[in-house]
Amino acid sequence: MTTRHIALLFFFVSAIVDCQAQEAPDIKLRNFRPRSIYRIPVNPVPKAKFGAIDMHSHDYAKTDEEVAQWVKTMDAANIR
Numbered sequence: 001m002t003t004r005h006i007a008l009l010f011f012f013v014s015a016i017v018d019c020q021a022q023e024a025p026d027i028k029l030r031n032f033r034p035r036s037i038y039r040i041p042v043n044p045v046p047k048a049k050f051g052a053i054d055m056h057s058h059d060y061a062k063t064d065e066e067v068a069q070w071v072k073t074m075d076a077a078n079i080r
Helices: 003-021 064-076
Strands: none
Touching: none
């Protein structure tokens, strides 16, 4: 090994040790709020024009109240 190789090795090892010594920021996906750089027209569609049929669903509702809320939400979105 030449002096240059030893110097490069020392540089990389010290850089790795320095990176490991720093605390990593607390980055969580739930805190990710991307902002679009595009300014395009937005047309919200709160309810389907024609009734949609729910062909795939999971029955997570366990009580009569939860089922009633589920049906109410589907009716509001025009889902049959």
